[in-house]
Amino acid sequence: MLTTPLLLILIVLIVFLAASLKVLREYERAVVFQLGRFWRVKGPGLIILIPIVQQMVRVDLRTIVLDVPTQDVISRDNVSVKVNAVVYFRVVDPQKAVIQVENVMAATNQFAQTTLRSVLGKHELDEMLAERDKLNKDIQDILDAQTDAWGIKVSNVEIKHVDIPDTMIRAIARQAEAERERRAKVIHAEGELQASQTLVNAAKTLEEAPMAIQLRYLQTLTEIAAEKNSTTIFPFPIELIKPFMDLGKRTGER
Incomplete structure (x- = not known):
């Protein structure tokens, strides 16, 4: 029968192993920090961490679908329209995604909103309706260039709806x-x-x-x-x- 000291040691070892062993799925990576400093990116599979000394941040590498909220846009010919879009992006550099930006999702969402208003505001209403593929490509290029420093790859941007006022529809x-x-x-x-x-x-x-x-x-x-x-x-x-x-x-x- 185990004595009390041995039992305590066994419990400590079990807790230590539970805190040390981590399992990452195929689409996950762990950004490991050692005493607060970046150490390395590990995974997938079983990884071992030193409790207290090492901490990790999980990063999902799958493509994320970001629904950009509806934005009020004034076109170059002074027509007010409401536009929303969808952005497809994924993390390609877990280290940058954790260190360079606080919240990847929120940062990409905010930048997508401002880029959508900026790009569409340079075009007339007819161009928004007829040249949607070109506008999608322009927005994607701008987002991709900006988010590259965050370890993000924007793979596609799609403008979903361009809501036009009733008076403009009749015109x-x-x-x-x-x-x-x-x-x-x-x-x-x-x-x-x-x-x-x-x-x-x-x-x-x-x-x-x-x-x-x-x-x-x-x-x-x-x-x-x-x-x-x-x-x-x-x-x-x-x-x-x-x-x-x-x-x-x-x-x-x-």
């Missing part, structure tokens, strides 16, 4: 309708231009081949006869009166 709808009407008029004008060019080319072809107009006359008569009309129109060849027209022009010039 955008009117603008879209006017744009559609403009395109319809342009397409109609281009069609008229192509048709006129085709007619000009056809007239030049008929002028170069006088017999072609006669064939066209015959085709027209065939089409009229096929419809069983009571009236038949015979086109008068312009070649028969062209000499008289030329004579009239010469007489007028005199």
